[in-house]
Amino acid sequence: MLVAHTELNKPFILHSSIPLATLHQLRKTEKFYCPLCKQQLLFKIGSLKIPHFAHSSLSNCENLFSDRESETHLKGKEQLYSLFRALELDAQLEAYLPSIQQRPDILLERTTNQPLAIEFQCSPISIEKLMDRNNGYKREGISPIWIPNTPDKIVKKGIQKISISKNYQLFKQNTKHHPYLMTYNPKVRQFFYLSNLLYLHGNRFISKVQTIPLTSQKFPFYLPKPITKEEFEQFWLIYQQTKHNYLQSRVLLNRSGVNDLLLRSAYELRMNLHSLPNYIGIPLKGSEGLEVFSVDWQLALFYFIHTTKIELCHIKGQTVYYFLNWARLPETRIAYQVVYNYCSFLEKLSIHHSYQTIDDEKLLEVLYNQFLAM
Numbered sequence: 001m002l003v004a005h006t007e008l009n010k011p012f013i014l015h016s017s018i019p020l021a022t023l024h025q026l027r028k029t030e031k032f033y034c035p036l037c038k039q040q041l042l043f044k045i046g047s048l049k050i051p052h053f054a055h056s057s058l059s060n061c062e063n064l065f066s067d068r069e070s071e072t073h074l075k076g077k078e079q080l081y082s083l084f085r086a087l088e089l090d091a092q093l094e095a096y097l098p099s100i101q102q103r104p105d106i107l108l109e110r111t112t113n114q115p116l117a118i119e120f121q122c123s124p125i126s127i128e129k130l131m132d133r134n135n136g137y138k139r140e141g142i143s144p145i146w147i148p149n150t151p152d153k154i155v156k157k158g159i160q161k162i163s164i165s166k167n168y169q170l171f172k173q174n175t176k177h178h179p180y181l182m183t184y185n186p187k188v189r190q191f192f193y194l195s196n197l198l199y200l201h202g203n204r205f206i207s208k209v210q211t212i213p214l215t216s217q218k219f220p221f222y223l224p225k226p227i228t229k230e231e232f233e234q235f236w237l238i239y240q241q242t243k244h245n246y247l248q249s250r251v252l253l254n255r256s257g258v259n260d261l262l263l264r265s266a267y268e269l270r271m272n273l274h275s276l277p278n279y280i281g282i283p284l285k286g287s288e289g290l291e292v293f294s295v296d297w298q299l300a301l302f303y304f305i306h307t308t309k310i311e312l313c314h315i316k317g318q319t320v321y322y323f324l325n326w327a328r329l330p331e332t333r334i335a336y337q338v339v340y341n342y343c344s345f346l347e348k349l350s351i352h353h354s355y356q357t358i359d360d361e362k363l364l365e366v367l368y369n370q371f372l373a374m
Helices: 019-027 062-067 069-084 129-139 228-253 261-268 295-308 318-325 333-348 360-372
Strands: 003-005 009-015 043-044 052-054 089-093 108-109 116-123 142-147 158-163 179-185 189-200 202-215
Touching: 009 069, 019 043, 019 261, 052 360, 069 089, 069 108, 069 116, 069 179, 089 333, 129 142, 129 179, 142 179, 189 228, 228 261, 228 360, 295 318, 318 333, 333 360
Parallel strands: 116 142
Antiparallel strands: 003 009, 043 052, 089 108, 108 116, 158 202, 179 189, 189 202
């Protein structure tokens, strides 16, 4: 924890701008106390973590969670607090909310129509706990903003393939056009924006990664813009290469033979996996909800149409759920919407059968417009 009370019951905030010599002197001459339990705190000035306060091992304070903070978390929330103070915002560090027994890293008041709780998240959190904390803030009329620590492997800017774990995906935000992740790296004092997220498979996405130095960030926070058509063409090239490599590995590493739905679909439709129609295996919003690469379920859909003799224009309503069950895909509302949108997309292109063709440039144009419409 970075906030303690002095013997005169005045708040004292540890800050990186305070010289170490001053901190050592304060530790010798002052006593500091927990704002909640009022017990005397240990004032730690070591080499592994930045200076911070901690309870004694015998303490029974209910908020000992503050003592288990990592170096990254301590640095991050201190730097974010400094940002808000520099922007002359009414910020409170480690403010405790007794009515809901929660302590946001930073509480911003009188900044918008409602207070904001800033949470710098450095460790995995379950969706249940995340929802519980958000509901607590909601009851108090507080809007939460979660800023996860930047994943270690993301170190450069530009359009690239990235891996985003399921836990990080909980913090995705949405603008009018596309989902994005705003993360912060206290080591380099920069915000990393993972924007225009395009799902591949597993935890893999294509993203435009942008950085903003801490000293250049504004509030309300910067919102990433949609990519240009030229940038989308870079996305498309990466996507196509990834699809090619994926299909190659599926053929080489397959152990299920014709029981593999992808291979079975290609066999029954008399298709070569390396020369599929360009509209089979395209990216769509929400595709991560199907938990497989787009080419898997889109080729299976044409096999489903071939098997059941149901026309593409009739793939709607309960028929979509019938297909999801048949293909052993998640039978969720999100999965339904993705399949329905794909059928609508094909209808716009006047595609009714898998043997039809469409010009690459026209497909790219429609895909880009669809991507912007996210």
